[in-house]
Amino acid sequence: MAGASPYEAFEEFRRSIQKAVSCVNSQAHLWAVNSNGYSPGQTHAVTPEGGEPVNLAGERTLRLTSQFDYHIEKAEGKRGPWKVTTEAYQHSLEDENGLEIVAYQWHPRNASAYTLPHLHIGTGIGASLGGIHKYHFPTGRVSLEDVLGLVIREFGVEPVRDDWEDVLRETQAGYEDTRTWPL
Amino acid sequence: MEDTATSENGRIRELSREQGRELLDRQAQRYLNVSGDEFIRRWDAGEYGDPDDRSENPPAVMRLGMLLPFVR
Numbered sequence: 001m002a003g004a005s006p007y008e009a010f011e012e013f014r015r016s017i018q019k020a021v022s023c024v025n026s027q028a029h030l031w032a033v034n035s036n037g038y039s040p041g042q043t044h045a046v047t048p049e050g051g052e053p054v055n056l057a058g059e060r061t062l063r064l065t066s067q068f069d070y071h072i073e074k075a076e077g078k079r080g081p082w083k084v085t086t087e088a089y090q091h092s093l094e095d096e097n098g099l100e101i102v103a104y105q106w107h108p109r110n111a112s113a114y115t116l117p118h119l120h121i122g123t124g125i126g127a128s129l130g131g132i133h134k135y136h137f138p139t140g141r142v143s144l145e146d147v148l149g150l151v152i153r154e155f156g157v158e159p160v161r162d163d164w165e166d167v168l169r170e171t172q173a174g175y176e177d178t179r180t181w182p183l
Numbered sequence: 184m185e186d187t188a189t190s191e192n193g194r195i196r197e198l199s200r201e202q203g204r205e206l207l208d209r210q211a212q213r214y215l216n217v218s219g220d221e222f223i224r225r226w227d228a229g230e231y232g233d234p235d236d237r238s239e240n241p242p243a244v245m246r247l248g249m250l251l252p253f254v255r
Contacts (some may be wrong), residue, residue, distance in 0.1 A: 014195060030195045033203050033253055045252035050196075050206045067249045088249055092242065100242050105235070110248050111226075112235040120237065134237040 002083045006072045010038035012174075013070065013084040014046050020144050020171045021048050023164035024064070024157055028054045040072045043087055053094055059156035061096035066144055069107075091147040092122075093155070099124030100133075104142040117141050145172040203253030210250065214243035222247055223254070 003009030018030045031050040038044075046068050048054050053063030067090050075083040088110055092103035100122025108115040118136040145168040151157040152164065161167065198206065208219030215222060225231060226248055234244045 018195060031198060031206070032195060033198050033200065043252045043255075045250055047250070050198075051210055051246065051250050065246065067246065069249055069252055090246060090249060092246075103242060105245065107235065107245060107249065110234060110245065111229070111231075112233050112245070114233075114235050120242070122242065136235070 002075065002080060004081065006038045006040050006082050009072055009082040009084050010044075016171045016174050017046065017048070017066075017068070017144060019167055020148055021054065021066070023148055023159050023161055023167055024056050024151065025054045026160045038072055040074070040082070043069055043071050045069050053098070056151060056157045057160070058151075058158045062101075062151065062155060062157060063094045063096075063098070064091065064147070064151065065094070066091045066147070069110075089142075089144075091142065091144060092120075093124075093147070093151060094122075095124040095126075097124070101125050104139065104147060106141065143172055143175060145169075145175070198253065200254060203250075207247065207250050207254050210243070210247055214241070214247065219254070223251070226251070 003012050014030050014032060021028050021030070028048045030046060030048050032046040033044060048066055051065060051067060053065050056062045056064055068086055069088040070084050070086050072082055072084055074081060088107040090103060090105040090107065093101045095101055100120065101124040102122060103120040104117070105120065106117040114136045117139045119139050120136065121132055123133050149168055152159050204219060207222065211217050211219045211222040217225070226234070231244050232239050234240055234248050
């Protein structure tokens, strides 16, 4: 996400996340650290509901947690003059007991050996998995919009706005327009 | 969670660093049964090893690790 100032880039970034989340929960707030949240050159975090699960309405009780670590940096062309660069993400779907069903993650700098985007299949999947819940299944880069589309289309989550497809298409396009990593 | 918010901008809640620390503390207590300070100490000391190794750690370790920018 780009902007004319660090603050503008930050605002555009979190506005886009908030709008995407509004497709599945109209009450969820996006939490961020205040004015320091747009200081260039340092890592910041933003997450709906302070990292607590966001309730999803639908055929079964499901909850979503989503987190982004990012920094703001100078950039050129349509990505500039300031842009938000994601450093890490995690989007996990939980059942009503808080057991993880699936989690899409990318955290190349957080002390983990697993530096590429990956998928966890969790114990909340409801089947005997042996040790599969310990595996890191490689993926491409997965956006929040990808995950929200997944839970609506495949997990029976009820969207809370009629224009959810347009909204996800719009916010995804904004993200794709300024990302530097094409996966 | 209303009491921890300093301000709202639309549907965005902005926290001070101290409130970010309280957020981390709540989550560390709930998911790992340790204080936020103790989580930070263990993380910084490398006591979780690879935080995303599910053989050693529950999913909450990496999730909380990603919240550290709220307190730093």
